[in-house]
Amino acid sequence: xxxxxxxxxxxxxxxxxxxxxxxxxxxxxxxxxxxxxxxxxxxxxxxxxxxxxxxxxxxxxxxxxxxxxxxxxxxxxxxxxxxxxxxxxxxxxxxxxxxxxxxxxxxxxxxxxxxxxxxxxxxxxxxxxxxxxxxxxxxxxxxxxxxxxxxxxxxxxxxxxxxxxxxxxxxxxxxxxxxxxxxxxxxxxxxxxxxxxxxxxxxxxxxxxxxxxxxxxxxxxxxxxxxxxxxxxxxxxxxxxxxxxxxxxxxxxxxxxxxxxxxxxxxxxxxxxxxxxxxxxxxxxxxxxxxxxxxxxxxxxxxxxxxxxxxxxxxxxxxxxxxxxxxxxxxxxxxxxxxxxxxxxxxxxxxxxxxxxxxxxxxxxxxxxxxxxxxxxxxxxxxxxxxxxxxxxxxxxxxxxxxxxxxxxxxxxxxxxxxxxxxxxxxxxxxxxxxxxxxxxxxxxxxxxxxxxxxxxxxxxxxxxxxxxxxxxxxxxxxxxxxxxxxxxxxxxxxxxxxxxxxxxxxxxxxxxxxxxxxxxxxxxxxxxxxxxxxxxxxxxxx
Amino acid sequence: xxxxxxxxxxxxxxxxxxxxxxxxxxxxxxxxxxxxxxxxxxxxxxxxxxxxxxxxxxxxxxxxxxxxxxxxxxxxxxxxxxxxxxxxxxxxxxxxxxxxxxxx
Numbered sequence: 001x002x003x004x005x006x007x008x009x010x011x012x013x014x015x016x017x018x019x020x021x022x023x024x025x026x027x028x029x030x031x032x033x034x035x036x037x038x039x040x041x042x043x044x045x046x047x048x049x050x051x052x053x054x055x056x057x058x059x060x061x062x063x064x065x066x067x068x069x070x071x072x073x074x075x076x077x078x079x080x081x082x083x084x085x086x087x088x089x090x091x092x093x094x095x096x097x098x099x100x101x102x103x104x105x106x107x108x109x110x111x112x113x114x115x116x117x118x119x120x121x122x123x124x125x126x127x128x129x130x131x132x133x134x135x136x137x138x139x140x141x142x143x144x145x146x147x148x149x150x151x152x153x154x155x156x157x158x159x160x161x162x163x164x165x166x167x168x169x170x171x172x173x174x175x176x177x178x179x180x181x182x183x184x185x186x187x188x189x190x191x192x193x194x195x196x197x198x199x200x201x202x203x204x205x206x207x208x209x210x211x212x213x214x215x216x217x218x219x220x221x222x223x224x225x226x227x228x229x230x231x232x233x234x235x236x237x238x239x240x241x242x243x244x245x246x247x248x249x250x251x252x253x254x255x256x257x258x259x260x261x262x263x264x265x266x267x268x269x270x271x272x273x274x275x276x277x278x279x280x281x282x283x284x285x286x287x288x289x290x291x292x293x294x295x296x297x298x299x300x301x302x303x304x305x306x307x308x309x310x311x312x313x314x315x316x317x318x319x320x321x322x323x324x325x326x327x328x329x330x331x332x333x334x335x336x337x338x339x340x341x342x343x344x345x346x347x348x349x350x351x352x353x354x355x356x357x358x359x360x361x362x363x364x365x366x367x368x369x370x371x372x373x374x375x376x377x378x379x380x381x382x383x384x385x386x387x388x389x390x391x392x393x394x395x396x397x398x399x400x401x402x403x404x405x406x407x408x409x410x411x412x413x414x415x416x417x418x419x420x421x422x423x424x425x426x427x428x429x430x431x432x433x434x435x436x437x438x439x440x441x442x443x444x445x446x447x448x449x450x451x452x453x454x455x456x457x458x459x460x461x462x463x464x465x466x467x468x469x470x471x472x473x474x475x476x477x478x479x480x481x482x483x484x485x486x487x488x489x490x491x492x493x494x495x496x497x498x499x500x501x502x503x504x505x506x507x508x509x510x511x512x513x514x515x516x517x518x519x520x521x522x523x524x525x526x527x528x529x530x531x532x533x534x535x536x537x538x539x540x541x542x543x
Numbered sequence: 544x545x546x547x548x549x550x551x552x553x554x555x556x557x558x559x560x561x562x563x564x565x566x567x568x569x570x571x572x573x574x575x576x577x578x579x580x581x582x583x584x585x586x587x588x589x590x591x592x593x594x595x596x597x598x599x600x601x602x603x604x605x606x607x608x609x610x611x612x613x614x615x616x617x618x619x620x621x622x623x624x625x626x627x628x629x630x631x632x633x634x635x636x637x638x639x640x641x642x643x644x645x646x647x
């Protein structure tokens with residue numbers, strides 16, 4: 001039985017042995033197929049997890065990246081932008097007729113020297129020659145229409161200032177390589193580059209409408225009085241935002257290289273002047289704050305007054321008894337000097353520091369110049385500083401100091417950046433609110449009945465102070481070279497705006513014409529205030 | 544059973560081949576889409592550059608100096624004097640009396 005079973009199982013074993021290689025082959029194939037499936041499944045898994053096979057950077061339309069962001073005014077009007085620029089080039093080897101090509105190019109660029117361009121295009125030893133930089137897309141299209149063989153373009157970014165000369169000194173300019181060279185372009189360079197990377201814009205505090213009104217009135221006055229220069233600053237005195245910053249003569253930042261240094265000089269922030277009587281309101285405020293005088297105190301200013309043997313004189317002598325109102329309204333040097341002596345050197349220096357007049361204005365301009373402050377603290381230095389001599393400051397610093405009259409005695413630093421709504425503003429307390437309001441009333445008197453009458457803009461309640469400062473020369477102060485200025489705030493009943501304007505060395509058109517601040521600077525301020533009032537939303541207040 | 548065994552490698556191979564071809568086609572289409580997206584990106588960048596140039600041109604055309612010059616030249620307008628400004632309530636006194644209208 002056992003033997004029979006053994007003989008029956010033998011062929012079965014042989015069949016199993018024979019089939020073993022075939023099974024192994026099938027297993028191998030099955031493993032291979034499974035492997036392929038596994039690879040495909042893994043790939044499908046990767047694709048399903050990674051999502052869109054298109055790279056994400058290409059899937060989303062990128063923000064426009066420019067090396068420098070747009071600069072806009074506070075209303076969004078474009079003041080500076082990067083656009084595509086082109087450089088006109090030629091490959092001399094491919095130019096058919098250099099003379100004809102040069103003549104054709106001259107129809108688009110009349111300033112090109114056809115002979116020089118043709119000579120350049122004949123330099124066959126050069127692969128490429130450069131013919132003209134800074135082409136606009138329109139000029140490029142015009143050149144393309146000429147169909148000149150061998151003439152082409154290189155593309156690069158170009159900085160343009162669409163409003164031309166408007167706000168030139170504040171905006172500044174860049175070099176051909178877009179390196180910042182002056183103004184906000186330089187002062188805000190890091191911010192402008194950072195905003196450019198994200199496709200954003202930098203919003204300035206300037207208002208193009210106000211800037212234009214200030215620039216045109218300033219230029220007209222400077223020309224009318226044959227001044228060597230002029231400058232003006234308008235601030236929102238509550239926030240410190242600079243609404244206009246103008247300097248004359250001006251220049252076109254699109255062609256800054258063509259302007260001379262005199263035109264490029266920003267007289268509002270880089271030029272320092274002894275401002276003269278526009279500092280008297282601070283002297284009066286110091287004396288009131290320290291309770292060294294009162295609005296009712298009367299002074300005898302008719303008698304000659306000297307400090308350490310140096311006589312101090314008034315341009316408009318006050319013969320009767322005078323109060324602070326007359327000292328400001330009639331711009332008495334003697335009155336201001338006597339008050340300054342009461343305040344003393346230490347307190348005077350402390351107040352001037354808190355007014356921001358002993359340091360460069362912290363505005364976003366690299367050109368902002370530090371003052372030339374007096375090193376001496378003797379009685380004469382203190383007395384003359386009381387009426388604005390011996391301390392050379394910039395117009396922007398003075399405008400910043402005048403914000404004490406628009407902030408109830410606290411000072412706000414001027415800025416050229418638009419402030420966001422609700423943005424905290426740092427204020428430095430200098431005077432008490434009562435003192436600030438009293439001095440505004442005195443400055444209003446200077447406009448209604450004093451030296452600043454011509455600054456009065458009907459209904460706008462201008463309050464301010466004129467300044468007529470002799471400029472220092474080789475042989476002391478020169479009576480023929482004046483800085484005539486006006487600094488004020490308006491409207492006096494609720495002061496908000498600060499305006500400071502100066503004409504440098506105005507000349508007499510005839511012998512009878514004065515060149516004082518009241519005669520040449522105050523009327524310009526009045527005209528500017530009247531022109532910009534609608535843009536400020538001010539309605540003239542009438543009795 | 545043996546039929547299945549015989550055809551299994553062929554069926555599996557065909558499936559694997561189909562999947563490989565499918566994957567190839569998907570990848571090719573993805574590359575084509577990627578290329579199209581890049582072209583669109585270039586077009587968008589070009590359009591944006593043109594928009595920047597147009598914005599600059601608009602700003603130049605809108606500049607106060609140009610508008611002022613045109614207003615003086617074409618419309619004979621100039622900045623109004625502050626003294627001529629009136630509050631709304633004062634307009635009745637400042638303007639001439641309205642003419643009486645004949646009844647309809």
